[in-house]
Amino acid sequence: MKFLFIWPNRGTFNFKPIGIALLSAIMKRKGHEVELFDTTFVDFGFEAISKVRFRIRVFKPVDYGELDVEKKKVDWKAQLIQKLDEFQPDVVGVSALFDEVEIGLEASRATKQWRDVPVIWGNKAATMDPERLLTDGSVDFVCVGEGIEFISEFMDCLSSGGDPRVLKNIAYLDDAGRVRRNELHGYFQKLDSLPYVDWSIFDPRQFLKPFDGRVYVGGDHMIYWGCCNDCTYCINHAYRSMYGPKAGRFLRGYSVDRIIEELKHVVQKWNLTFLKFHDEDFCIKPKSYFRELAEKYERHIGLPFTIEANARNLTKEKVGLLKRMNCASVSIGIENGNTHLRKDILKRRESKEEIIRAVGMLNDAQIRTSSFNLIGIPFEDRSTILDTIKLNRDAGVRYPNVGFFFPLEGTDLREIAIRNGFFDDSHGAVFDDLHPILHFSEISGEELVALRERFTLYVKMPKEYYKYIERSERPDEIGLKLTEEIHKIYDECVFLNEGVWTDRGKNRNYLHRLEQIYQTADGTTMC
Numbered sequence: 001m002k003f004l005f006i007w008p009n010r011g012t013f014n015f016k017p018i019g020i021a022l023l024s025a026i027m028k029r030k031g032h033e034v035e036l037f038d039t040t041f042v043d044f045g046f047e048a049i050s051k052v053r054f055r056i057r058v059f060k061p062v063d064y065g066e067l068d069v070e071k072k073k074v075d076w077k078a079q080l081i082q083k084l085d086e087f088q089p090d091v092v093g094v095s096a097l098f099d100e101v102e103i104g105l106e107a108s109r110a111t112k113q114w115r116d117v118p119v120i121w122g123n124k125a126a127t128m129d130p131e132r133l134l135t136d137g138s139v140d141f142v143c144v145g146e147g148i149e150f151i152s153e154f155m156d157c158l159s160s161g162g163d164p165r166v167l168k169n170i171a172y173l174d175d176a177g178r179v180r181r182n183e184l185h186g187y188f189q190k191l192d193s194l195p196y197v198d199w200s201i202f203d204p205r206q207f208l209k210p211f212d213g214r215v216y217v218g219g220d221h222m223i224y225w226g227c228c229n230d231c232t233y234c235i236n237h238a239y240r241s242m243y244g245p246k247a248g249r250f251l252r253g254y255s256v257d258r259i260i261e262e263l264k265h266v267v268q269k270w271n272l273t274f275l276k277f278h279d280e281d282f283c284i285k286p287k288s289y290f291r292e293l294a295e296k297y298e299r300h301i302g303l304p305f306t307i308e309a310n311a312r313n314l315t316k317e318k319v320g321l322l323k324r325m326n327c328a329s330v331s332i333g334i335e336n337g338n339t340h341l342r343k344d345i346l347k348r349r350e351s352k353e354e355i356i357r358a359v360g361m362l363n364d365a366q367i368r369t370s371s372f373n374l375i376g377i378p379f380e381d382r383s384t385i386l387d388t389i390k391l392n393r394d395a396g397v398r399y400p401n402v403g404f405f406f407p408l409e410g411t412d413l414r415e416i417a418i419r420n421g422f423f424d425d426s427h428g429a430v431f432d433d434l435h436p437i438l439h440f441s442e443i444s445g446e447e448l449v450a451l452r453e454r455f456t457l458y459v460k461m462p463k464e465y466y467k468y469i470e471r472s473e474r475p476d477e478i479g480l481k482l483t484e485e486i487h488k489i490y491d492e493c494v495f496l497n498e499g500v501w502t503d504r505g506k507n508r509n510y511l512h513r514l515e516q517i518y519q520t521a522d523g524t525t526m527c
Contacts, residue, residue, distance in 0.1 A: 001159055002033045004089035005201070006080070006111075008096050008103035009040040012050040013069060014209050016202050016220050018278060019123065020095055023151050025198035032155055036201040037083045039103065043071035049433050050210070057456045057487065058401050060213035060495050067215075069205055077110045084114045091118050091158060094139075098125045098408055099431035101132070108138035118158065122147050124235055127242075128410035130171040131179045142171040144181055145243065148188040186248040187226070192258040196265055197221065209274045211306070211328065212368070213495075216274035219266050223293070224253035227280040229310070232347045233335075233374065236280075238410035253285070256292045263301050274328075275305040282307035282330075283318050294321035304328035308372075311350045311358035319361045329368035331401070332358060336374060337391030338384040345378060345416070352391055359395040368499065371395070373402040375452055376436035378417045381443050385451050392459045398499030402455040404448070405438065406431040447473070457486060460494050460501055468514040481517045489514075 005020055024034040053059040084092075092111050096104035108119050121133050122143035130142035141164055143150050150169040157164050165172050171181045199207075199219070209218025228251055230237045240250055254262075266272060285293065306329040307322075314330075322330070334355055336342045343349075362369045371392055375385050392400045407414035407423050417423035422438040429437050436448045450473035451458075457469050465486070472482035489510045493503050503510065 001090040001155060002035075002087060003027055003091045003093060003155070004084070004087055005034065005036045006092060006094045006104065006107045007036060007038045007040070008094065008100045008107055009038060010042075010044045010046055010100055010103055011040075011097075013040045013203075013205055014207075014218060015276075016197075016199055016206050017095065018197065018220060018222050019147070020201075021197035021199055021220075022194060023093075023122075023147055024201055025195035026148065026151055027155060028198060029195050030152055030155060034198070034201060035083075035087050035089075037080055037107075038203055038206075039076055039107075040203065040206070041069070041071050042076045043073045044103065046432075047434060052433050053401070056402075056453045057490055057495075058399065059210070062210040062213060062215055064208070064215060067205070067208065069208065077106070080107060080110055081114055084111065089117060091120065091155070094119065094121045094126075095123045096121070096125055097123065098128075098406070101125050102430065105133070105136055105138060108136070112138045118164075120154070124239070125409070128235060128238065128408070130181065134171060134173050134179050140172070143169055144171050145169050145184050145239075146188055148194070149185045184243060184247065186246070187243065187250055187252065189248055189252055191225070191252060191254045196262050199266070199270060207270060207272075209276070211274060211304075216304075217270065217272050218274040218276060219270060219272045220276050220278060221259075221263070221266075222278045223259050224251065224279045224282075224285060226251040228284065229281075229349065230347050231335075232345065232412040232416065233377070233405060233408070235408055235410050237412065251284070253289075256289065256296055259293075260296045260300050263297075267301060267303065272303060275301075275303050277305060277307050280308065281310045281313055283309040283313040283315075287317070290318055290321055294325050297325045302326055306331070308333070309358075311355045314358040314361060316361060319365050319367070323365045323367060327367055329370055329399075330362050331370040331372060332397075333372045334388065334391055334395070334397075335372060336377065336384065337386075337388035341377065341379060341384055346374075346413070352394075355391065356395045359397055363396055363398070368399065369395075369397050370399045370401055371397040373400060373455070374405045375402060375455070376438050376448050377405045378413065378420055378422050378438065380438075380440060380448075382447065382451070385448075385455075386458075389455065389458045397459065400456050400459045402452055403433060404436045404452065407437065450475075454483075457490060460499070461486075461490065462501065462507075464511065465489075465514070468518060471518060478517060482514060485514060485517060 007020060027034050054061050094104045094108060111119055118140045119138060120141040120143060121139055126133055126142045127144050130144060133139040133142055153167050154164055157167060164170055168182055168185050171179060174180050207217050209216040227236045304326050308331045311332050335346055335348055359369050373388050407417045417438055418425055436445050454469050468482050469486060472479045472486060493501050
């Protein structure tokens with residue numbers, strides 16, 4: 001049978017979703033044909049997250065030269081129909097994140113107008129809210145939870161003319177129009193039995209990996225699946241609750257030899273020069289496993305790579321092993337610097353001291369440090385954002401990253417936001433990387449945007465610059481001129497010095513330039 005994936009990606013490129021790559025490989029191993037319709041390079045009117053991050057000095061700018069990576073205004077539905085005509089799929093599957101659901105539904109409706117082929121949805125957004133999809137009229141089935149075992153059973157069922165509604169992990173509308181969810185398979189445990197990821201279906205531009213101002217040929221993988229934390233803004237807690245206590249180990253991984261063999265294969269096949277591991281906490285692995293992985297990765301792979309890690313699981317030994325493996329960057333979740341919000345509202349377990357210790361060990365090992373930070377969470381105000389800035393400063397994070405909180409379906413923090421009047425869930429809110437979605441009495445949306453856009457400046461620049469950064473928050477002529485000048489100084493003193501402020505004796509000159517802008521034409525101070 002022929003299966004067409006639709007990936008309604010409205011975000012950035014340089015990523016090949018592991019779920020799509022694995023399910024494609026599983027179906028191909030069973031003899032099915034698989035292709036992909038990818039909207040990554042369609043301009044839907046949203047500013048790309050990567051461009052936002054470049055503009056607010058989270059990422060270094062990258063020169064792609066003659067490579068065509070710009071999004072374009074096109075008739076993507078006509079392109080989808082063309083793809084359907086050419087491939088003639090027997091089944092269409094949509095894999096969408098929470099902010100891509102509406103685009104995915106438009107694609108489902110266009111597919112149904114083309115022909116009444118079965119349309120099935122998967123991924124976490126579908127898992128958390130299958131009712132919304134199934135009642136749209138364009139979606140026949142939803143895969144709830146993991147699709148590893150389900151996809152083979154589903155395709156076998158359709159091939160033999162069976163009724164998919166008897167399968168585990170499926171949601172559907174019964175004859176009375178009611179949403180039904182079947183029981184779930186347990187968590188898939190035998191990762192070594194999986195085929196290698198299938199990247200042949202992806203646009204070649206998805207291999208372009210910008211990192212630290214350069215472009216690499218990148219691959220994406222996940223060695224360990226699952227997470228043992230209960231963060232209220234993440235759906236993992238809801239996911240585990242849905243599966244229940246008898247579903248098996250949520251945290252599971254490949255054997256070291258198996259993952260090394262696959263990495264050797266994809267590196268050679270795709271001429272990779274960089275890897276990104278999407279483990280939710282790379283350093284949660286047991287010590288003996290970590291030691292074996294480090295030794296064999298160093299010997300057989302050796303490519304630079306990036307990871308995410310929880311500060312509590314970073315030890316001096318593991319940092320040393322990461323250095324041996326050629327780890328290029330570690331991103332640590334700080335999220336909020338206010339102890340009450342981080343511990344009691346977000347349910348983060350690590351302390352300020354653990355964060356500062358972890359970042360310090362990585363900096364000492366000369367491994368690039370990045371941090372994840374959320375602003376606009378429930379009960380946020382300017383003082384709590386300043387707490388987050390301070391913790392990043394105290395820790396010495398080289399490249400802080402910051403984004404607006406969005407209340408995902410199924411998460412505890414969404415319910416907290418609704419219950420306390422910060423969020424109205426009746427209007428079908430969609431994630432917008434440019435603006436906060438919650439509303440507060442203590443701080444305006446405009447001030448949140450201004451602080452988000454200057455977050456890295458507050459973290460990285462000396463405090464004697466604070467009066468100019470704060471004045472730049474006002475969107476008038478002086479504020480805009482100050483922002484432009486501060487960005488020039490930041491680029492010279494931070495981006496050109498591996499994330500460490502280095503003014504090379506020009507500090508007095510920089511401050512003089514800013515003070516000139518700060519003053520009005522008649523010499524009085526704007527404050």
